Amino acid sequence: xxxxxxxxxxxxxxxxxxxxxxxxxxxxxxxxxxxxxxxxxxxxxxxxxxxxxxxxxxxxxxxxxxxxxxxxxxxxxxxxxxxxxxxxxxxxxxxxxxxxxxxxxxxxxxxxxxxxxxxxxxxxxxxxxxxxxxxxxxxxxxxxxxxxxxxxxxxxxxxxxxxxxxxxx
Ligand code: SF4
Numbered sequence: 001x002x003x004x005x006x007x008x009x010x011x012x013x014x015x016x017x018x019x020x021x022x023x024x025x026x027x028x029x030x031x032x033x034x035x036x037x038x039x040x041x042x043x044x045x046x047x048x049x050x051x052x053x054x055x056x057x058x059x060x061x062x063x064x065x066x067x068x069x070x071x072x073x074x075x076x077x078x079x080x081x082x083x084x085x086x087x088x089x090x091x092x093x094x095x096x097x098x099x100x101x102x103x104x105x106x107x108x109x110x111x112x113x114x115x116x117x118x119x120x121x122x123x124x125x126x127x128x129x130x131x132x133x134x135x136x137x138x139x140x141x142x143x144x145x146x147x148x149x150x151x152x153x154x155x156x157x158x159x160x161x162x163x164x165x166x167x168x169x
Pocket of ligand 1: 012013014015020021022045046047048049111114116117
């Protein structure tokens with residue numbers, strides 16, 4: 001049964017079992033996200049695919065910057081082959097923003113560590129597996145919109161944030 005008055009939550013598609021990661025795989029499908037789907041409150045999105053990138057695709061990182069700098073034109077998103085995929089990352093972030101506005105979303109659960117979806121850490125741009133504090137491009141844009149962005153490791157906090165929200169039409 002679904003309840004249309006429950007606040008919606010934007011969720012990374014790869015956390016819903018969809019094989020949209022750069023390596024053509026999914027990133028699991030936690031029970032709580034399955035429950036939210038059954039309740040009709042999940043709005044899924046893979047920003048990189050929505051922005052026009054294929055699956056599988058070369059891994060990408062943000063050398064010398066973070067999502068906010070990419071939004072402001074001060075950093076690029078580059079693949080391991082050196083291709084500039086900044087336009088696709090920006091387009092995907094805009095799609096996320098459009099969904100948030102359309103559905104009145106105030107909470108998102110996005111995949112940790114991603115140059116699009118990461119909310120606390122991203123890779124440092126050297127493609128050597130080193131993580132640094134920061135956030136991905138989509139996360140940065142959603143936070144500017146006032147959306148609370150959690151990772152799959154913070155589902156309890158996301159649930160608490162959702163519970164604090166008023167019912168939405
Ligand atoms: S982390 Fe984000 S951009 Fe990457 S596959 Fe998952 S949903 Fe797509």
